[in-house]
Amino acid sequence: MPFFGDDKFSELSPLRRIPVFIDDQVSLCDSTVICEYLEERYPSPAVLPSGAVERARARWVEEFADTRLGSVAIWKIFYHAVVLPFVFGKERETDRIARAVAEDLPPVMDYLESLAPAEGFLFGEPGIADISVAAFACNLRWARSTPDAARWAKACAWFERTHALPAVAKVTRYGDTLMRTPPAEQRKALAGLGIALTETTLATTKPRRGPMTST
Numbered sequence: 001m002p003f004f005g006d007d008k009f010s011e012l013s014p015l016r017r018i019p020v021f022i023d024d025q026v027s028l029c030d031s032t033v034i035c036e037y038l039e040e041r042y043p044s045p046a047v048l049p050s051g052a053v054e055r056a057r058a059r060w061v062e063e064f065a066d067t068r069l070g071s072v073a074i075w076k077i078f079y080h081a082v083v084l085p086f087v088f089g090k091e092r093e094t095d096r097i098a099r100a101v102a103e104d105l106p107p108v109m110d111y112l113e114s115l116a117p118a119e120g121f122l123f124g125e126p127g128i129a130d131i132s133v134a135a136f137a138c139n140l141r142w143a144r145s146t147p148d149a150a151r152w153a154k155a156c157a158w159f160e161r162t163h164a165l166p167a168v169a170k171v172t173r174y175g176d177t178l179m180r181t182p183p184a185e186q187r188k189a190l191a192g193l194g195i196a197l198t199e200t201t202l203a204t205t206k207p208r209r210g211p212m213t214s215t
Contacts, residue, residue, distance in 0.1 A: 001183055003087050003207040012202075016210030032066060035128055047131070049123040061115065061122065061129035065136060069108050073136040073143075076100035081143035087183070087207050101145050109152045116154035126165055134162035138172055142179050183207075 002018045013020050013029035021034045028034045039047055048055045077100050084090040121130045137159040140146055149156040162168055174193060181189045191197055
């Protein structure tokens with residue numbers, strides 16, 4: 001969890017955000033940069049479509065997810081519903097969450113509904129556009145603010161198809177487990193799921209906000 005990262009974590013991720021990716025060549029700390037690096041270094045299987053026009057469209061969907069959808073799902077809903085009470089011990093601001101769900105989320109979902117394919121995925125094979133949008137649907141579910149499937153039927157069905165992909169479902173199961181596990185016990189829980197862990201951790205026992213963290 002980024003809020004429990006130590007000073008070394010701050011060196012790796014100056015904004016104190018996740019994900020952080022390290023391999024034999026680079027250390028990266030932005031999801032978009034990480035995905036594009038992996039796409040270029042390991043082009044198969046591809047997460048971006050092949051044509052220039054569709055690649056540009058896929059990048060836009062990922063950018064919309066990363067900025068506007070993420071801003072609402074993470075910082076206006078999930079952060080106040082989950083992070084503040086369970087990480088920082090603050091009282092849950094139910095009115096603030098309800099306002100975000102009622103006012104901020106619907107325009108985002110309306111736009112995603114206009115983009116959502118009637119079946120399958122946006123550009124044929126599943127890729128970064130589908131995954132980047134569906135990922136935030138998990139945060140909404142964990143915050144008990146799942147979008148109305150009757151109102152946004154195509155978008156919600158698109159999320160479910162993406163969540164059903166084996167690789168996405170695998171990672172989502174990890175998230176579901178961690179959401180039920182206190183921070184101090186999460187490393188043990190991950191090991192129990194069969195995830196290979198580093199010998200050491202960058203975690204501390206006292207949480208702290210990052211330089212761009214909402215209040």
